[in-house]
Amino acid sequence: MTTKPPITVVWLKRDLRLHDNEAIYNALKANKPTLLLYCFEPLLMNDPHYSERHWNFIKESIVDLNKELEAYNSKILTVQCDIIAAINQLQTLYSISEIYSHQETGILVTFERDKNFKRYCKNNLITWHENINNGVQRGLKNRDNWNELVDAFYAVEPLKFTPKNNQLLTIEAIKDLETLFKIPNLNAQQFTPFQKGGRTTGKRYLSTFFEERHRDYMLHISKPELARTSCSRISPYIAWGNLSVREVYHQAYHLKETSKHKKALEAFMSRLRWQTHFIQKFEMEHTMEEASLNKGFHKLKKSISKDYQQAWKTGQTGYPMVDACMRCLNETGYLNFRMRALVVSFFTHNLWQPWQEATTHLSQMFLDFEPGIHFPQLQMQAGETGINMLRIYNPVKNSLEHDPNATFIKKWVPELEKLDTPFAHQPYLMTEMEQQFYGFNLGKDYPKPIVDLETTRKKAGDTLWTLRKDKTVLEESKRILRKHTRNKRLSKS
Numbered sequence: 196m197t198t199k200p201p202i203t204v205v206w207l208k209r210d211l212r213l214h215d216n217e218a219i220y221n222a223l224k225a226n227k228p229t230l231l232l233y234c235f236e237p238l239l240m241n242d243p244h245y246s247e248r249h250w251n252f253i254k255e256s257i258v259d260l261n262k263e264l265e266a267y268n269s270k271i272l273t274v275q276c277d278i279i280a281a282i283n284q285l286q287t288l289y290s291i292s293e294i295y296s297h298q299e300t301g302i303l304v305t306f307e308r309d310k311n312f313k314r315y316c317k318n319n320l321i322t323w324h325e326n327i328n329n330g331v332q333r334g335l336k337n338r339d340n341w342n343e344l345v346d347a348f349y350a351v352e353p354l355k356f357t358p359k360n361n362q363l364l365t366i367e368a369i370k371d372l373e374t375l376f377k378i379p380n381l382n383a384q385q386f387t388p389f390q391k392g393g394r395t396t397g398k399r400y401l402s403t404f405f406e407e408r409h410r411d412y413m414l415h416i417s418k419p420e421l422a423r424t425s426c427s428r429i430s431p432y433i434a435w436g437n438l439s440v441r442e443v444y445h446q447a448y449h450l451k452e453t454s455k456h457k458k459a460l461e462a463f464m465s466r467l468r469w470q471t472h473f474i475q476k477f478e479m480e481h482t483m484e485e486a487s488l489n490k491g492f493h494k495l496k497k498s499i500s501k502d503y504q505q506a507w508k509t510g511q512t513g514y515p516m517v518d519a520c521m522r523c524l525n526e527t528g529y530l531n532f533r534m535r536a537l538v539v540s541f542f543t544h545n546l547w548q549p550w551q552e553a554t555t556h557l558s559q560m561f562l563d564f565e566p567g568i569h570f571p572q573l574q575m576q577a578g579e580t581g582i583n584m585l586r587i588y589n590p591v592k593n594s595l596e597h598d599p600n601a602t603f604i605k606k607w608v609p610e611l612e613k614l615d616t617p618f619a620h621q622p623y624l625m626t627e628m629e630q631q632f633y634g635f636n637l638g639k640d641y642p643k644p645i646v647d648l649e650t651t652r653k654k655a656g657d658t659l660w661t662l663r664k665d666k667t668v669l670e671e672s673k674r675i676l677r678k679h680t681r682n683k684r685l686s687k688s
């Protein structure tokens with residue numbers, strides 16, 4: 196009987212980088228021949244939270260990694276099957292006793308998949324080493340020591356990628372393995388309007404932000420058009436792991452020492468920490484994917500209107516800022532924070548739709564879809580946490596304040612291009628005569644508002660404020676504060 200050669204496998208997921216990748220670093224330390232594996236898993240490819248733009252980004256990331264790996268005569272084995280099928284197939288040629296990956300704070304299907312995989316590993320005498328991802332801690336009951344744990348994680352120098360000679364499986368060996376699998380085509384769609392995946396591009400975004408763009412970070416962060424260049428735009432690179440939060444944090448920290456724009460860099464660094472904070476919350480409360488964390492809000496019943504939802508998804512609500520945001524998001528995969536909050540607020544408050552009905556459209560559209568931020572943010576913006584300020588964004592006030600010349604609105608809602616600025620913000624204020632003057636027909640060229648802002652805002656505000664006094668909501672709020680904050684009254688909860 197011939198013995199199979201032993202290999203160590205690194206299962207890459209949302210950590211598509213070689214540098215500061217703890218799974219790869221630990222696997223290489225084990226000193227065995229190492230295979231880097233990525234699975235396009237049918238369970239995720241068929242999941243409604245994901246869309247083509249995500250798979251494209253991942254493909255671009257893998258192609259970029261493969262270029263980097265050429266120097267080591269290696270590449271990523273990229274297969275289209277679930278992880279158990281992949282390991283079973285690999286075991287026909289190699290002996291695998293150790294697998295490395297990061298702890299994934301994912302959606303329910305990946306949680307279930309990980310439980311199955313753990314069982315599989317146990318039954319097959321494989322040790323599955325999972326490392327902390329971006330500082331998020333597993334198994335915490337509360338946040339008492341969380342700051343210290345995260346500080347300690349961030350304090351470590353980013354890990355270097357230094358495989359020994361020939362430690363990575365060679366391109367030839369991987370090509371042999373490919374014959375055993377269904378191999379996805381890595382040719383991503385070309386010339387898309389989305390940010391291109393891969394560490395090389397991610398590093399470019401980061402360096403232009405640090406060199407120049409961060410100067411007006413705080414001034415422009417809420418402005419839908421200007422934020423596109425003054426914010427870092429690194430979120431998809433962090434969400435898919437092309438960049439680690441720690442390496443970005445370290446670079447910002449060093450730059451801050453000599454920078455004239457310390458405040459901007461501090462604000463940026465605190466947002467990097469929010470990233471970890473929100474994912475930590477989701478890690479400790481995975482049921483947030485389907486129901487509000489504050490159980491008191493489960494009794495809130497909203498009637499579903501597919502017509503409203505369709506108008507919102509397609510940017511046809513009759514409110515130019517809401518519509519511009521949605522069309523821009525659909526087209527480019529990106530919106531700044533305030534405008535993300537605004538579209539969710541409009542959906543959950545003015546249209547009075549359950550936040551759960553917004554999840555898949557938004558997750559499919561956001562190129563940076565990160566479950567650990569997505570679900571907690573949706574609930575927060577819907578006013579269903581019981582512990583945060585209730586914010587009902589007024590789309591008109593926000594457009595006047597953050598897009599005063601209606602530049603963003605006219606770009607994304609070209610039907611309003613020929614109107615003077617005040618009417619581009621509020622086309623429904625035009626009289627018949629003004630419409631004739633501009634050659635514009637409200638209701639035909641652009642929809643009339645589908646709801647009245649003031650009455651819907653009042654109804655939502657009254658209902659939610661009343662509910663906040665409910666006994667279960669109050670008890671739950673206390674529980675949430677005890678579990679998810681240290682001083683029990685943190686503002687960013």
Ligand SMILES: Cc1cc2nc3c(=O)[nH]c(=O)nc-3n(C[C@H](O)[C@H](O)[C@H](O)COP(=O)(O)OP(=O)(O)OC[C@H]3O[C@@H](n4cnc5c(N)ncnc54)[C@H](O)[C@@H]3O)c2cc1C
Nearest residue numbers: 426427428429430466467469470532535536563564565572
């Ligand atoms: C409803 C809603 C859904 C969201 N969904 C996501 C998501 O799926 N993925 C995602 O990365 N962000 C999400 N955010 C947070 C935020 O809007 C984006 O991180 C940010 O706009 C990305 O742009 P940037 O990289 O230029 O950010 P920058 O302002 O340059 O910030 C740098 C990094 O800090 C982190 N960050 C910034 N703001 C926040 C925040 N409020 N909460 C947590 N982390 C933050 C991100 O990793 C970001 O890349 C969501 C916000 C809302 C209101």
